[in-house]
Amino acid sequence: MIRHTVVFTLKHAQGSEAERKFLEDALVLTRIPTVEKFERLKQVSPKNDYAFGFSMEFADQAAYDAYNTHPIHVDFVRDRWQTEVSKFMEIDYILL
């Protein structure tokens, strides 16, 4: 299992319709067959300044690769992520 997470901040104003729409439209990623346990998260620690997170799990590296190259993901990154996200960091985990 590989858990892929990304913590991020949007360019949109907090509580805006554009923010709501981005978070809603991100659910399109769950249509990618290898995506498991997709979660949309609100980042609540005052010790960093990110606002949101996504978390998902893949069975193995092949499933992760299939996500990365899937047209739904490629389109979402190009059309939404690159234009609406101001700052992000990817963190991927495997269980020790």
Place this chain on the structure above:
Amino acid sequence: MIRHTVVFTLKHAQGSEAERKFLEDALVLTRIPTVEKFERLKQVSPKNDYAFGFSMEFADQAAYDAYNTHPIHVDFVRDRWQTEVSKFMEIDYILL
């Protein structure tokens, strides 16, 4: 539910006995009654330079507060975390 995560890097050499011992001894945190779903994680994304992570869940803020002030946590932070961790970031999530 609040998911508390911390991504971190140790001062110890990769694969060293000191590294193994730190990760083993961190299991003491699972003795704190409000800690749920404690996970020790290896950070595997090449897009950041952290090496490990811990993840745990709390039922609510009171459970999180009880963890923060619990002597087992306070001692672990003072005796191990502050001396053996070189870099870390805390990220906390709630489900959207």
